[in-house]
Amino acid sequence: MTDHANHLLSVDQLSVAFGTGKRPFTAVDRISYHVDAGEVVGIVGESGSGKSVSSLALMGLIDFPGKVSAEGLSFKGTNLLTLSEKQRRKITGADISMIFQDPMTSLNPAFTVGNQIMEAIEVHQGGTPAERRDKAIDLLRQVGIPAPESRIDNFPHQLSGGMSQRVMIAMAIACDPKLLIADEPTTALDVTIQAQIIELLLKLQREKQMGLILITHDLALVAEAADRVVVMYAGQIVETGPASEIFKAPRHPYTQALMRSLPESASGSDRLQALPGVVPGANDRPSGCLLNPRCPYATERCRTEEPGYIGPEGRQAKCFFPLDDNGRPAA
């Protein structure tokens, strides 16, 4: 992960901490990953795992008292950390854009959707009002909104949830971004609409050869949509790997536990193999491996020492005893 120049986005040791007291809370703890052009990277984790905060940090959207630090944060070879606020803004919004979870609250209710899409175009690309309007109609057509010529003058409350999310996507791709971050894009939507939106995102991603970061808590969604997967737990990355391998043979006990707790993996009236306890909060982070109080395989070493990343490049697990292909911990 040292070769920054070849990746579209490369994140090295990114941390985000909140609070100014003696013990600031580390919401994101030294995470490193990369995204290539034309690749879908899924970030999965439960609530409180830091997946949203890490992407907000990428976009430069963490406000005081949040503190972002990183060894390296480069996009297309440009180091984002050394840029001024103004220069960075040129990149985020145009080359990196983001879609949020709840489309109903991310749109401004006081303006028409056309107005909001055209604003994004105006800021980053300029053009005459007529050109911008044509472009906005074309974008609405690309995201599959019927009768875009009349829909462009609708207010957000006149659209359904699925339609609003399509408008958000239209806005996000307005400036032909190289990287799109989708933070739980379908969580607020019904399943059939969810399938439509994911299909649309993947289609646009292929057509435009964008990098796509898909942040979600839904393992099955990531298994179907992503090329590579990053699993997060309590602010740390615990496992990375290609989607096809990670779900076949998880290396980290947390990934295994997540998969086993899905109803899909139990048959009939069997009880699910639930992971006991909850994700540790701000004040109850254990020492050693953060999973150790909930991990069935934890040993004395796990309670005192923090594990490093074990495994070949691109297929790593933060565990002393990574699981083998049969789901048993290494001796």
Added chain:
Amino acid sequence: MTDTQSTRPIMQGLGLKQHYSVNQGMMKPKGTVKALDGVNFSVEAGKTLAVVGESGCGKSTLARLLTMIETPTEGALEFDGQDLLKLDKAKRKELRQRIQIIFQNPYGSLNPRKKVGTILEEPLVINTKLSKAERKEKAIALLQKVGLRPEHYDRYPHMFSGGQRQRIAIARGLMMNPKVVVADEPVSALDVSVQAQVLNLMMDLQDELGLAYVFISHDLSVVEHIADEVMVMYLGKVVEYGSTEQIFGNPQHPYTRALLSSTPRIEPEKRIDKIRLTGELPSPLNPPSGCAFHGRCQFANERCSAETPVLTEQSDASTVACFGVDEGRLPYLVSA
């Protein structure tokens, strides 16, 4: 459904309808939303009936009718052989204690200004003449039953995580020794690992107490795991009703199939060919003619847009409301 003779359903609904009239604006005629339009169901003690559908299909309205929060416009609702809607007030009050509900969001359903003990005892204060000590004893017993500790009795809801709150909500639902528990999306606000804990708890309680669950959910993988029977609803009507094996093994209605294929799966073998649904749920104020689904159905023909299909029994005893199934012209059923 074949052994309905041997076991009597604890609760059943016959032709339940709930229509709301809505103002559409000055000078405009009043519209009618048919939130539920002729729904039949039955659930047996110790069994789980899952109600599945997208938002606006009437599943939450059904929950409100079952718990008698609302009175249906038409139809009969039987509990243990008695029609709840025809009983006098006192008897009805007694029976409605046997039907309890668990809501989706445990952050909204627990009063933040009351202690857990007070929340749990409230139904007892209203409905029984138990003394303070007896009430406390019962509340603590139930706290332990749902996997919490006696010291949690004196704490406030904000001191608990989402999963623990849902346990409290379940304990509250069980205070009156119900026979039927209506669970309206009980795990959809929870993380997967916590969701598994709560589902396990619900299944354990069902085995122990012989509860009947009406489990309302949009998450089909959860439904497949917990349900005995599944009822698929679309725009206020039941489109397919059958055992879990039938619905998941051999889904017949195109909508059921679309729902199943839209649900992401981890194991590639479990994925079935995607049925692409175009468009969104039509407005319930102005539902399409004929089969409500025909606008989004790739197999629809002229008959589908003109006539309304009714639930008909299939060879495997499940019931489906679809002309395509009746006429045997759905390609996935023919090839299978």
